[in-house]
Each structure stands twice: as structure tokens, then as C-alpha cells.
Amino acid sequence: MAKHAKSLLSRWSSRVFLVEVDEKPLYFRLQERHRGERAPRVFGRLREEDRCYSVLVCSGDRIKAAKFYPELRDKLARDLPPGCDLTRMGSFLPRVRDSFIRGYFLKSSAESSAHIERLLRDLGRREPLLVCSYAAAGGGGQRWTQRLWSPSEDETVSDYFVVPSDEPESHPSALSMINNDVFYSFEEARDVFRKCGGIIPEAASVLEMLPGSPEVCRKPNFPVIVIEGLDATGKTTLTESLRDSLGAALLRSPPECLSPWRALFDQEPPLIRRAFYALGNYITAQQIAQEGMKTPVIVDRFWHSTAAYAIATATSGPVSNLPQRGSEVYSWPSDLLQPSFVLLLTLDAEERKRRLKDRGLEKTDEEQQLDRNQLFRLRVEEAYRRISGPPCVTVDASPSADKVLQQTLLLIRSNCHL
Numbered sequence: 231m232a233k234h235a236k237s238l239l240s241r242w243s244s245r246v247f248l249v250e251v252d253e254k255p256l257y258f259r260l261q262e263r264h265r266g267e268r269a270p271r272v273f274g275r276l277r278e279e280d281r282c283y284s285v286l287v288c289s290g291d292r293i294k295a296a297k298f299y300p301e302l303r304d305k306l307a308r309d310l311p312p313g314c315d316l317t318r319m320g321s322f323l324p325r326v327r328d329s330f331i332r333g334y335f336l337k338s339s340a341e342s343s344a345h346i347e348r349l350l351r352d353l354g355r356r357e358p359l360l361v362c363s364y365a366a367a368g369g370g371g372q373r374w375t376q377r378l379w380s381p382s383e384d385e386t387v388s389d390y391f392v393v394p395s396d397e398p399e400s401h402p403s404a405l406s407m408i409n410n411d412v413f414y415s416f417e418e419a420r421d422v423f424r425k426c427g428g429i430i431p432e433a434a435s436v437l438e439m440l441p442g443s444p445e446v447c448r449k450p451n452f453p454v455i456v457i458e459g460l461d462a463t464g465k466t467t468l469t470e471s472l473r474d475s476l477g478a479a480l481l482r483s484p485p486e487c488l489s490p491w492r493a494l495f496d497q498e499p500p501l502i503r504r505a506f507y508a509l510g511n512y513i514t515a516q517q518i519a520q521e522g523m524k525t526p527v528i529v530d531r532f533w534h535s536t537a538a539y540a541i542a543t544a545t546s547g548p549v550s551n552l553p554q555r556g557s558e559v560y561s562w563p564s565d566l567l568q569p570s571f572v573l574l575l576t577l578d579a580e581e582r583k584r585r586l587k588d589r590g591l592e593k594t595d596e597e598q599q600l601d602r603n604q605l606f607r608l609r610v611e612e613a614y615r616r617i618s619g620p621p622c623v624t625v626d627a628s629p630s631a632d633k634v635l636q637q638t639l640l641l642i643r644s645n646c647h648l
């Protein structure tokens with residue numbers, strides 16, 4: 231049996247399962263037997279002929295699991311019989327970091343079972359899947375028959391009852407964010423790229439661009455000011471004006487030297503994509519340290535963007551699902567240069583959309599998601615505000631470009647003694 235799957239099964243009944251139904255979390259556990267009272271019906275009125283499946287990716291190699299997860303979704307969405315309902319799901323051990331495993335929850339009619347089980351068995355030959363089939367058990371409650379399908383084709387079957395579980399104090403995605411969605415050290419991000427080499431040859435080109443170590447030898451002599459904000463809040467316009475007004479160097483993250491690979495890594499799963507942006511920050515940090523010896527430095531996006539977009543993407547639903555204020559998830563990496571000052575441009579949604587349209591550039595996937603999904607935009611904006619580290623001042627970006635420039639220059643001169 232796949233070693234990793236075996237370790238997962240050893241604590242199976244301590245796990246909590248999370249299925250998101252209409253972006254609302256439903257938590258449940260599995261018990262070997264049900265004592266006394268009628269077992270509850272966790273998934274509503276399941277008819278005798280209904281079937282559900284949980285399909286969890288339990289590969290021990292996190293790069294393979296990260297690459298396989300979106301592929302699994304596409305295959306299931308394409309090959310499942312009509313009428314089969316597919317939603318995201320996960321499973322975790324409460325308060326145990328990195329215990330979160332991802333998968334999908336399928337709901338269908340009994341006559342599709344043979345087709346679904348054939349499809350899952352084929353997929354399980356690619357990467358170990360923990361598949362549980364689930365039906366309304368006789369005598370009330372809902373029985374959960376678990377099968378492990380993995381490339382070694384061995385199959386374990388055990389039966390459980392499904393019972394409701396309390397909602398944990400913080401959304402379980404926070405358990406798995408550290409160094410999977412947000413990278414808090416150069417080594418952790420570089421390690422992902424070193425392990426990607428076999429499946430993404432371009433990873434080697436990015437590795438060649440990296441500094442030998444992240445340690446920035448000396449603190450810059452001049453102030454380093456980062457301008458942050460959603461697309462079309464006016465960062466490019468403002469940073470170029472600040473460069474001219476202050477005779478400053480203008481840098482951005484990801485740095486120019488990574489632009490040949492950015493579109494490629496933007497298509498990769500979060501583990502790899504966020505490592506790309508994290509490594510970009512370390513290259514930019516080295517450039518800041520060099521330029522900052524000679525002149526003030528203005529940076530267009532840096533750590534706040536990397537962390538805020540990653541945290542907001544890894545969390546679903548309302549802002550209240552974000553990891554709580556003060557969580558270590560918002561901390562600044564100890565090996566990443568801290569700027570003197572961060573300015574966060576804010577703008578109401580309608581004006582921002584107008585500017586985005588005027589600018590004409592096609593939107594990044596994230597920008598499209600920001601438009602489509604107001605919840606995601608609110609999570610990004612709130613995550614920006616919760617990042618700890620250098621002082622971060624919010625600036626209203628709705629006045630004219632010149633007024634925003636004057637306001638920003640005032641703030642910089644009084645906070646950075648320029």
C-alpha cells in the first residue's frame with residue numbers, strides 16, 4: 231500500500247472532512263460504529279438510490295499531488311456521467327499543520343456507480359486516491375465504505391458511519407498555507423523549484439537567476455518605498471511619477487529577468503506558482519539592496535501582493551474565513567528585506583473597473599476572478615491590511631494622478647525623511 235496513504239488511514243477516524251456546498255462549509259467525521267441513537271443524515275435527504283464519493287489525492291510527493299489535483303478536476307468534470315455533481319472537498323486533523331489533503335466530492339445516482347468506480351480506479355492507477363463511496367445505510371444514518379485505490383492496485387475496504395463535526399475555530403486552509411501557498415523562506419521556495427525540474431524544465435532557468443543566498447548583506451542607505459494595490463489602482467502611473475520626482479530607482483516584483491517565464495508559471499498550481507512569485511521577491515530584494523546604496527528605491531508590488539493573493543486564493547468564502555489577524559500566516563519572511571515604507575492604494579470597485587477598461591490591457595486570471603468574485607476581492611484587500619512587518623499606509627487613489635502623487639510625496643517625505 232502507498233506508504234503515505236497508509237499513514238493517512240492510521241488516523242482516519244480522527245480526521246475531519248470538509249465539503250463546500252454553495253461556498254458554505256459542511257464538516258463531518260467518520261465513526262467505526264454508531265452507538266445508540268439513530269445515526270444523523272449528514273448530507274440531507276439522501277435517497278436509497280443516491281451515491282456519493284469522496285476522492286482524496288494522497289500522493290506522498292507534494293509536487294505530484296499539486297500537479298495532479300487540477301488534472302483530476304478536469305478529468306472528472308469531463309468524464310463523469312451527466313447529472314453527477316462535483317464539488318471541492320478536503321480533510322484535515324484539527325490543529326495539525328500540513329495535515330490538509332484535497333479532493334473532490336461527487337454526488338450521483340446509483341446507476342452511475344459502475345461508470346464512476348471504473349473512472350476512479352483508472353485515475354487511482356496514476357496517483358494514489360483515497361476513494362470513499364457513501365450511501366444511505368439501512369437503519370438510518372449514512373454508511374461510508376472506504377476503499378484505497380492506488381497504483382499498487384491494493385484495495386482496503388472498511389466501513390464507517392458519517393456523523394456531523396463542529397466547525398473548527400479557524401478555516402482549515404490556514405493549516406496548510408505555510409510554505410505551500412505562502413513561502414516564508416528562500417530555501418522553502420527554492421526547494422519547490424528544485425523538485426519541479428523533472429516535470430517543468432523551465433524551473434532550471436529560474437533557479438539560475440537566483441542569488442546564492444537570500445541574505446541581503448547590508449541595509450540600503452536610502453529609503454525603499456513599496457507601492458501596493460489591486461490592478462488599475464494606479465501603481466504603474468504613481469511609481470513612474472515618484473521615480474521622476476525623487477530621482478529614485480524604479481523596480482518591480484516579479485523582476486524583469488523573470489518575465490519570460492511568468493505566463494507559464496501563472497498556469498501552474500498554487501504550490502509552484504506562489505513559489506515563483508516568492509523567488510521573484512528575493513531577486514528584487516537583491517536589486518533593491520544594490521540600488522538602495524545609491525538612491526531611494528520605488529518598488530511596484532512586493533511581498534504584500536505575493537502573500538495577499540496567495541492567502542485570498544487558498545481561502546474560500548467570506549472574509550471571516552481568512553486566518554485571524556495576528557496569525558503567523560501574515561508574518562514577513564525573516565530572510566526577506568523589509569522596505570522602509572509601504573503604501574497601499576485603494577479605490578472603489580467601479581472606478582477601478584473603469585480604469586482597467588481604459589488601460590485596455592487584458593486582465594490576468596486573478597483580475598478576472600477579482601471582477602467575477604467580489605468575495606475574492608474583499609479577501610485580497612483584507613489580507614493586504616493584515617500583513618505584518620513594515621509600516622503600511624492606505625492611500626485613497628481616486629483623486630487625479632497628480633493629487634495622488636502630491637499626497638504620496640507628503641507621506642514619503644514625512645515618514646522617510648526624504
Ligand SMILES: Nc1nc2c(ncn2[C@H]2C[C@H](O)[C@@H](COP(=O)(O)OP(=O)(O)OP(=O)(O)O)O2)c(=O)[nH]1
Binds near residue numbers: 463466535596
Ligand atoms: N506582482 C505580483 N503580482 C502577483 C503576485 N501574486 C499574484 N499576482 C497577480 C496580481 C495581479 O492579478 C497580477 C499583477 O501582476 P503585475 O503587477 O505584474 O501586473 P500589472 O503590472 O498589470 O499589475 P498592476 O497594473 O501593476 O496592478 O498578478 C505577486 O506575488 N506579485
Ligand SMILES: Nc1ncnc2c1ncn2[C@@H]1O[C@H](COP(=O)(O)OP(=O)(O)O)[C@@H](O)[C@H]1O
Binds near residue numbers: 460462465631
Ligand atoms: N489617479 C488616477 N486617476 C485617474 N486615472 C488614473 C489614475 N492613476 C492611473 N490612472 C489610469 O488608470 C489606468 C490604470 O493605471 P495603472 O497605473 O496602470 O494601474 P496599476 O499599475 O495599478 O494597474 C491607466 O489607464 C492610468 O492611466
